[in-house]
Amino acid sequence: MNLELQLLCDAPDAVALIHRYWATGEDGQFLEKVAALLPFRNFTSPAQVTQYVREQCRVLDLNQRCPRCAEAVLITTRSAARAQPQRSPRHCQACEEKIESAKREARAQAEQRLAERLCAYMQARPPVPADYATVTDDTAVLLLALNTAIAPRLAAGGFSGHDCKALAPAHVGHFIERLHQAGVLMEAPAHAAPGTYYLDGDALRVKVNQRAFELQPGLAPGHIDTLLAAYHRRSFNDAPRLYDLWLDYAEADCMAYFNTQCAIYQHELYADELAEVRSALRAGLEHYSVAQLWSAIWRVVRDAASLANRTYYNRAKASATLPGKLRRLLERARREALELKSWRRPEPQPAGALGMVLAELFGIDENTPGSVAWATFAHRSEDWAGVGEPKAWMASRRLMVRALEADMPFATLKQFAEILAAGYPLDAAIHEVLSRWPAPGAAPGWEAFSGGPGSAPVEGPAP
Numbered sequence: 001m002n003l004e005l006q007l008l009c010d011a012p013d014a015v016a017l018i019h020r021y022w023a024t025g026e027d028g029q030f031l032e033k034v035a036a037l038l039p040f041r042n043f044t045s046p047a048q049v050t051q052y053v054r055e056q057c058r059v060l061d062l063n064q065r066c067p068r069c070a071e072a073v074l075i076t077t078r079s080a081a082r083a084q085p086q087r088s089p090r091h092c093q094a095c096e097e098k099i100e101s102a103k104r105e106a107r108a109q110a111e112q113r114l115a116e117r118l119c120a121y122m123q124a125r126p127p128v129p130a131d132y133a134t135v136t137d138d139t140a141v142l143l144l145a146l147n148t149a150i151a152p153r154l155a156a157g158g159f160s161g162h163d164c165k166a167l168a169p170a171h172v173g174h175f176i177e178r179l180h181q182a183g184v185l186m187e188a189p190a191h192a193a194p195g196t197y198y199l200d201g202d203a204l205r206v207k208v209n210q211r212a213f214e215l216q217p218g219l220a221p222g223h224i225d226t227l228l229a230a231y232h233r234r235s236f237n238d239a240p241r242l243y244d245l246w247l248d249y250a251e252a253d254c255m256a257y258f259n260t261q262c263a264i265y266q267h268e269l270y271a272d273e274l275a276e277v278r279s280a281l282r283a284g285l286e287h288y289s290v291a292q293l294w295s296a297i298w299r300v301v302r303d304a305a306s307l308a309n310r311t312y313y314n315r316a317k318a319s320a321t322l323p324g325k326l327r328r329l330l331e332r333a334r335r336e337a338l339e340l341k342s343w344r345r346p347e348p349q350p351a352g353a354l355g356m357v358l359a360e361l362f363g364i365d366e367n368t369p370g371s372v373a374w375a376t377f378a379h380r381s382e383d384w385a386g387v388g389e390p391k392a393w394m395a396s397r398r399l400m401v402r403a404l405e406a407d408m409p410f411a412t413l414k415q416f417a418e419i420l421a422a423g424y425p426l427d428a429a430i431h432e433v434l435s436r437w438p439a440p441g442a443a444p445g446w447e448a449f450s451g452g453p454g455s456a457p458v459e460g461p462a463p
């Protein structure tokens, strides 16, 4: 060995101990085992001796040279010493410090550059006061749900997509992005986890799913509760937007189940295959309920799993059949009027805040078929009907939904029968009963029908 000891103490017993500790023979072996150096002062273990020697003496190994400046490198353990001269994989202490300092400097510069770019990025996206009173129906529903999911953080500072997990069973980022696009949320880099925004060369990049958001200005402090209460009282009549939001939510509820089932059977799908599955589910949702699609998913995932065990098949090939299997099953079910069973909501997949709000406001949940979901939204406005649908169909659907929503199916049919008996034609009778129904949200009230076609209009509840 070729060691240079730099003593940091001068007590004779300590100096003697350090020399014995590092003493080596001709063969390069250490002369004494550490345990043999005991007793020393009040030490009781070899580890105490090693620790003490390390603290009281710097050791340079003249056989190991720094790759940068060729100075001897510092070692702290016996096992790090080398018997033959060689180039060290480590730098000497002085070079190590210079390199660290250069790294620190580079990091500080990178942070400074990132901060400047981020500042410019946010300046290009200045806060735009939102008119919270006039947001569209889907935005109001989503804000109600988001508040439920992260209360009280919606009104008090920023939140990340990760904080909003309770919003929906899946696709939470998509729902947050809907609010961002609607102009009620803005990015809040200060609330994002470190590393969310980074420089790639000179380009500023962002990990989209890690972004944090906060409400756009426009809401007086402490007014969030008043605003949300007003949303609760809204008449909600924008059927296309509400239906689109429900479809997004229902699709997420199906995909959460699909992903869980695929994980059980180790099916792995590519992005384009997953997109096909989502599109098949979306088409299916126009007729079926989420609970029925869960059973369809359950069936095709198991079919594909058994396929994987056949000759000439493997798991990847079998997984690739999933989108087609699902689409064919749903098309066949429609064509042949096959009954799709309804599954109960799986315990580990709660409906999420958005599901709760949709159920609370509109009475729809995983058991509501898409056609009924559409009717539930459409009957709230006179303007919306199914494509190419006769007016009488729209009116009769609206009447049925309102009667069921108010839990007055018998009173409705009784009225209808009385009006028909008075000589009204079918279409006119439907419209007559509907005209006595209150608008959604108002309390229903019935007046006895008296008179027939041509008689003076009956005083009924306000339309």
Ligand SMILES: [Zn+2]
Pocket: 066, 067, 068, 069, 070, 071, 091, 092, 093, 094, 095, 096
């Ligand atoms: Zn060096």
